[in-house]
Amino acid sequence: MTSPTGEVYRIDWLPGTDVLHGTCHCGAEHAAEDPVAMWEWMLGHPEGHTPQGPDS
Numbered sequence: 001m002t003s004p005t006g007e008v009y010r011i012d013w014l015p016g017t018d019v020l021h022g023t024c025h026c027g028a029e030h031a032a033e034d035p036v037a038m039w040e041w042m043l044g045h046p047e048g049h050t051p052q053g054p055d056s
């Protein structure tokens, strides 16, 4: 799922675990067992991230 603003998040559930693995459109990744904690990361993460992705 994508949006015109380019803010794309992806969350995968790691099979056999309770761990959620989230990937931001800027390439940042985060893992959390608590969906609430994951969403807090997603919502708070955009501050300081680089929408164009890592280029170094």
Ligand SMILES: [Zn+2]
Pocket (backbone or CB within 6 Å): 024, 025, 026, 027, 028, 045, 046, 049, 050
């Ligand atoms: Zn990001």
